Amino acid sequence: MPIKSKLLALAATAMIAMISPSLAADWKPDGPLKIQIGFGAGGSTDTMGRVLANEMEKQTGWTIVVENKPGAGGVAMFTGISQMPANGKTIGMGVSIPVMVQLVQRGDQLPFDLDSFDYLGTVAKAELALVASKDAPFDDLEGMVAYAKEKSTMPVAIMAPPQILMMKQTMKTTDAKFDLVTADGGAEVMKLILGGQVLAGFGSGEQLPYLESGDMKVIASANQSRLSYAPDAKTFIESGVNAYVEPVFFLAARKGTDPAAVAAIAAAIDAAVQSPAVAKIVKNATNGSPLNMGTDGTRKMMFDGLDNAKILFAQ
Amino acid sequence: MVDLSIILAGFSDAFSLTNLLFVLFGVVLGQFVGAVPGIGPIMAMAIAIPFTFALSPIVAISFLVGVNKGGLVGGAVPAILMNTPGTPDAAATALDGYPLAKQGKPLKATKMALFSSITGDTFSDIVLITVSAPLAVLALKMGPIEIAALMIFTFSVLAGLMGSSLIKGLIAAVLGLLVACIGSDPENFTPRLIFGYWDLFDGLPLPSVAIGVLAISEILHRMSESFGRVRPAIEFVESDDPDQDRVTWAEYWGCRFTMLRGAVIGTILGALPGIGSTAAAFMSYAFAKASSKDPSSFGKGNLHGIAASESANSAVMGANLIPLLTLGIPGSVGAALIVSAFMIHGMQPGPLLFENQGRLVYGLFGAMLMANFLNLWVGQIGLRLWVKVVSAPESIIFSSALLLCFVGVAMATSGLFGVAIMLIFAVLGYLLSSFGYSLVIFIIAFFLGPRFEKSIAQSLALTNGDLTQAYQSPVAVALLILSVVSFFWFLKRNAAVEKEQNS
Numbered sequence: 001m002p003i004k005s006k007l008l009a010l011a012a013t014a015m016i017a018m019i020s021p022s023l024a025a026d027w028k029p030d031g032p033l034k035i036q037i038g039f040g041a042g043g044s045t046d047t048m049g050r051v052l053a054n055e056m057e058k059q060t061g062w063t064i065v066v067e068n069k070p071g072a073g074g075v076a077m078f079t080g081i082s083q084m085p086a087n088g089k090t091i092g093m094g095v096s097i098p099v100m101v102q103l104v105q106r107g108d109q110l111p112f113d114l115d116s117f118d119y120l121g122t123v124a125k126a127e128l129a130l131v132a133s134k135d136a137p138f139d140d141l142e143g144m145v146a147y148a149k150e151k152s153t154m155p156v157a158i159m160a161p162p163q164i165l166m167m168k169q170t171m172k173t174t175d176a177k178f179d180l181v182t183a184d185g186g187a188e189v190m191k192l193i194l195g196g197q198v199l200a201g202f203g204s205g206e207q208l209p210y211l212e213s214g215d216m217k218v219i220a221s222a223n224q225s226r227l228s229y230a231p232d233a234k235t236f237i238e239s240g241v242n243a244y245v246e247p248v249f250f251l252a253a254r255k256g257t258d259p260a261a262v263a264a265i266a267a268a269i270d271a272a273v274q275s276p277a278v279a280k281i282v283k284n285a286t287n288g289s290p291l292n293m294g295t296d297g298t299r300k301m302m303f304d305g306l307d308n309a310k311i312l313f314a315q
Numbered sequence: 316m317v318d319l320s321i322i323l324a325g326f327s328d329a330f331s332l333t334n335l336l337f338v339l340f341g342v343v344l345g346q347f348v349g350a351v352p353g354i355g356p357i358m359a360m361a362i363a364i365p366f367t368f369a370l371s372p373i374v375a376i377s378f379l380v381g382v383n384k385g386g387l388v389g390g391a392v393p394a395i396l397m398n399t400p401g402t403p404d405a406a407a408t409a410l411d412g413y414p415l416a417k418q419g420k421p422l423k424a425t426k427m428a429l430f431s432s433i434t435g436d437t438f439s440d441i442v443l444i445t446v447s448a449p450l451a452v453l454a455l456k457m458g459p460i461e462i463a464a465l466m467i468f469t470f471s472v473l474a475g476l477m478g479s480s481l482i483k484g485l486i487a488a489v490l491g492l493l494v495a496c497i498g499s500d501p502e503n504f505t506p507r508l509i510f511g512y513w514d515l516f517d518g519l520p521l522p523s524v525a526i527g528v529l530a531i532s533e534i535l536h537r538m539s540e541s542f543g544r545v546r547p548a549i550e551f552v553e554s555d556d557p558d559q560d561r562v563t564w565a566e567y568w569g570c571r572f573t574m575l576r577g578a579v580i581g582t583i584l585g586a587l588p589g590i591g592s593t594a595a596a597f598m599s600y601a602f603a604k605a606s607s608k609d610p611s612s613f614g615k616g617n618l619h620g621i622a623a624s625e626s627a628n629s630a631v632m633g634a635n636l637i638p639l640l641t642l643g644i645p646g647s648v649g650a651a652l653i654v655s656a657f658m659i660h661g662m663q664p665g666p667l668l669f670e671n672q673g674r675l676v677y678g679l680f681g682a683m684l685m686a687n688f689l690n691l692w693v694g695q696i697g698l699r700l701w702v703k704v705v706s707a708p709e710s711i712i713f714s715s716a717l718l719l720c721f722v723g724v725a726m727a728t729s730g731l732f733g734v735a736i737m738l739i740f741a742v743l744g745y746l747l748s749s750f751g752y753s754l755v756i757f758i759i760a761f762f763l764g765p766r767f768e769k770s771i772a773q774s775l776a777l778t779n780g781d782l783t784q785a786y787q788s789p790v791a792v793a794l795l796i797l798s799v800v801s802f803f804w805f806l807k808r809n810a811a812v813e814k815e816q817n818s
Contacts, residue, residue, distance in 0.1 A: 036729075041361040042651030047658055050365055066365070067729045072499070072506075072516030079513045080730075109511065155777050161504045181459070181776040182502050184589065184769065187644040191588065194642065197458035197777060209643060209665025277368075284658040 027264040029089060032063040035251075036081065038074025038094035043185075044205060044285040045074075045249060048123055049093045051281040055272035062268070073098025073160070075110065078252070082112035086254040088261030091120060096302060097247040100309040101161050114306055117252035118262050119298035121269040124282045125291050126247040128163075128222040129230065130156075131207045132200040133193050134215055141170075141220040141239035144200060148176040155179040157189040157201030162245040165313050166222060166236065169243040190216075204247065205286050229287055243312050246305065248291075250298050266295050318673070325677025328373050329685060337374050338682055341381020342689045346697050348382075349389020352399050352530050352716050353723020355522075356386020360652045364659070372660035372675060377682035379656050383649055384436060384686045387629045388694050391428040395621070396421055396549055396705040399530035399716060401522075401723070403758045404628040406529055407596035410755070411613060411620025418616055419552025421702045422560040427618050428625045429694040430567055431574050435626030437687050438578035439585060439633030443640075444680045451641035454586045457790070459773035462587065464791035464798075466767045469594050471798040473759060475601040475805035479813065480751070487752040491760025494519060501769040502776075514732050522727040524761060526720050527737035528754055532744030534713050534720075541709060548712040549705045562618075570622040573603045577626030584627075585634025588646035592631035593762050597755075599627035605805060610812050633683070639664055640676060 035053050039045040050066050057064045069077035074094030081092045102110060130141070138144045148154035156178045158164055167178055181198055183189045186206035192198045193216065200219055210216040211229070218230040224244045226235055236243050251269060253262065272278055273292040282290045293301055328334070341363075348359040359382050367375035394400035395412030408428055415424040442450070457465070477484035497508045498518030509515040552559070577599035584595040603623035604613040613620050635646035636653070643665035645651040657664055662672050669676055705712060724737045748754050778784040785791045 040648070041357075042645070042648060042655045044658075047655040051368075051659060054365055054368055068361070069729050070517055071514050076513040076516055106506075110513075153779060164503065179776045179779055181773050182504075182769075183773070184501075188588070191455060191638070191642065191644050192458070195455035195458050206643065209663050209667055213666040215666060280661065281659060284661065284663060 027260040029062055032065045034065045034067060034090040036067045036069045036077050036090060036092045038069055038077035038092060040070040041068050045095060048249060048281050048285055051277055052123060052272050055275045055277050056268045059271050060268045072102060075099060075102045079111055081254055082116040084254050086256040088257045091251055091253045093251045095247050095249055096305055097162050097245050100306050103306060104309050104313045114302050116255050118255055118257050119295050120251040120253060120266045122291055122293045122298050123249040123273055124286050124288055126204045126286050127227045127288055128202060128204050128245055129207060129227055130200060130219045130222055131203050131216045132219050134217055136199045140234060144219055145174045145176045148178055153177040153179055155181050155198040157181045157183045157192045157198045159183050159185055159189055159202060163202045166243045170241045173241050208287050248301060321673040322677045325674045326681040328678040329681025334374055334377050337378040338381040338686050339689050341378040342385035342686055342693050345382040345385020346389040346693055349386035350392035350701055351719050352393045352401050353526055353720035355401055356383050357648050358727050359386060364656055373678045375660055376656055376679055379653060380682050381686045384690050387632055388429055388432050388690055391625055392425060392701050395424045395428060398533050401526055401530060403525050403762050404592040404596040406755050406758060407600045407624035408621055411617050415616035416549055419550060420559055421549050423562055424621060425698045426562045427621045430562060431622040431625040432629040433687055433691050434574050435578040435581055435630035436633055439582040439630035440683050442582050443633050443637055447637045447641055450586050450637050454638055457587055459770045459777055460785050460788050461790045463770040463774050464794035466770060468794045468798040469598055471802040472598050472601045474802055475605055483752050484756050487756040488760040491757040492764045495761045495764035502772040519736060520728040520733045522724050523733040523736040524740050525758060526724055527740030528744035528758055530720055531741035532748060534717060535745045538713060545708045547706045548709045566618055570619055573619045573622045574626040576602055577623045578630040581627035581630025582634040585631035585646060586637045588638050588644050589766055591647055592628040595631045596624045596628040597759060599623040605808055640668055
């Protein structure tokens with residue numbers, strides 16, 4: 001008997017494994033599919049999320065509802081997702097770095113970890129740049145460090161915790177001193193640079209019109225690799241500071257969601273990410289191209305990213 | 316400089332029939348949702364943006380402008396008719412609007428709000444269209460140190476609103492600041508007072524606190540005062556005087572300086588990203604009261620009070636577009652939503668916008684002017700409707716208003732968590748006002764506290780921890796001196812007014 005039931009179970013598993021791809025094509029949400037965005041209305045995550053949802057709705061015919069759940073860079077929203085039933089009715093869209101930072105800094109207080117989610121895909125990668133006013137007397141990170149040493153200190157505008165850590169790492173490596181002025185988003189960083197209150201600051205896309213107009217220049221890429229639009233600017237790593245952040249816009253659902261649902265939603269996201277409408281909004285928001293790492297790729301990106309964040313933010 | 320032909324082409328794009336209809340639709344929608352307690356124009360724009368995907372850029376942006384401008388007018392309606400402002404800036408309108416409505420002149424009060432709102436709005440639109448570029452350069456020069464000084468000046472002017480008890484005013488302000496501390500600190504993002512609730516990481520949701528303290532607590536008060544007899548929420552006083560239901564030209568013209576001052580304050584504060592309409596509305600109100608020959612009539616239904624508040628808070632919205640269009644810096648949530656609509660339609664606000672998209676920008680300007688006129692016409696009709704609605708029995712009005720507040724806050728904060736916070740603050744607001752603490756001061760402190768903290772933190776970082784270096788900024792020094800002067804001037808004046816009242 002036990003053998004028979006084991007065999008039955010095995011057969012059943014095999015059956016499920018075999019039919020699940022076709023199930024994926026047939027699965028559709030029971031009622032509206034809710035996409036929760038971990039940021040407030042009007043930001044780049046929100047804008048991209050809404051365009052993506054609109055494309056998915058057009059392509060699949062599902063009813064999709066977009067909700068904003070701002071708080072702690074998406075952590076409030078993922079906290080909510082991690083407590084919901086895994087029924088494939090609600091998925092979340094957020095940015096990788098803020099989640100990792102909170103997991104590293106106060107993971108013990110969070111009700112979730114990276115294993116609490118099934119990853120569905122990504123939309124784009126944000127290119128984070130350190131930019132300066134065109135009049136700044138330096139052109140790269142080494143020059144900026146030398147200038148800060150000469151002036152004994154230099155103000156730099158930042159907008160999120162990872163940038164604080166990157167600048168702290170820079171100070172530790174180079175012994176230069178920077179005063180970190182925390183701004184409310186990239187637009188305010190640009191205002192501080194244009195107004196001459198700071199010489200340099202971080203931008204994740206807001207700087208692009210000023211690069212085009214010649215009011216600003218790129219000092220360094222804060223990503224792992226160089227920026228697509230400024231291939232001559234070195235990364236922090238190339239400049240001798242072992243730190244980088246790689247913010248990725250990704251989507252995830254509660255762990256344990258029906259594999260057919262995960263496959264169907266991931267397929268819908270993938271198809272939508274390839275649409276011209278999403279390409280246009282990604283171009284406008286990040287100056288990059290849409291990028292979907294797929295379910296496994298997204299999961300790997302999150303786990304690898306967390307390992308890197310642990311090393312970077314351990315200080 | 317933009318070519319005249321581009322300006323004309325832009326305006327002719329704007330003045331098409333399709334566009335007119337969409338602006339009209341936007342204005343009607345905005346006035347309606349603005350007037351419904353709990354749902355503001357921001358909410359309406361957030362919902363409307365996905366519906367503009369299919370529209371052409373100029374039509375889409377005109378429509379959103381219509382919603383935004385309609386919402387400005389609509390927002391004054393619940394504040395005046397029911398004393399239940401949905402946003403902190405409308406609370407200034409309620410100070411004189413509601414007393415006037417209670418005197419049986421609801422139409423007069425709402426019409427004054429409509430006219431002064433459109434006057435302020437048109438003023439700032441004209442400033443935007445004509446001199447936005449030089450103004451934006453000036454705004455850039457206002458760094459964190461100057462902004463901090465400006466906020467200190469704002470506080471010193473608002474001290475004029477403290478009311479009779481300085482101690483109670485201070486307690487209300489400190490309580491507001493304490494509540495504003497909840498959430499991550501503006502410098503290092505360390506969570507404060509969140510007790511494990513990650514939803515609080517970015518601070519208490521503003522709609523929950525504002526609607527709880529300002530609207531729901533007022534409804535609770537009014538319910539506690541009813542005696543089981545059916546009565547209308549607003550009582551009309553029958554009168555043969557036709558001027559009771561309208562604003563005469565003499566009354567409007569009499570408020571011209573008040574409105575002009577409000578529009579100028581609103582335009583200046585609106586051009587500086589991040590301070591917002593609440594400060595402008597209350598500052599304009601405080602100035603109007605201080606410069607009035609009869610300051611004791613404020614708070615009792617003075618038309619100048621409505622004119623001051625509405626002209627200022629509406630002027631902020633037009634002026635918010637100055638840093639937005641010229642620099643790509645949104646000055647408010649409403650402006651941020653317009654940026655996102657721009658991006659969806661392929662425009663990137665910034666230094667090259669006028670050069671690359673001049674035609675679209677002037678089309679937007681045309682749509683703004685069109686929306687102002689439509690706002691006036693739609694408002695004239697809409698206000699009669701709202702006044703009729705509010706003259707229904709209290710039991711119906713209050714229960715529907717409560718329902719709408721619940722729904723609105725649940726939508727604005729995406730869930731019941733925000734509703735729970737709203738209820739907590741409704742009870743707090745009820746207790747505070749029952750014991751004679753000013754809710755207005757509480758909400759101003761809550762609203763401006765975080766901005767002030769942020770600018771102080773930025774100034775500290777910029778001056779390397781030594782705030783005395785502020786003397787290097789002439790603007791900051793001038794503002795700080797003005798603050799000291801105005802603080803004592805307002806205190807003295809308040810004391811004089813009180814003496815007069817007592818004798």
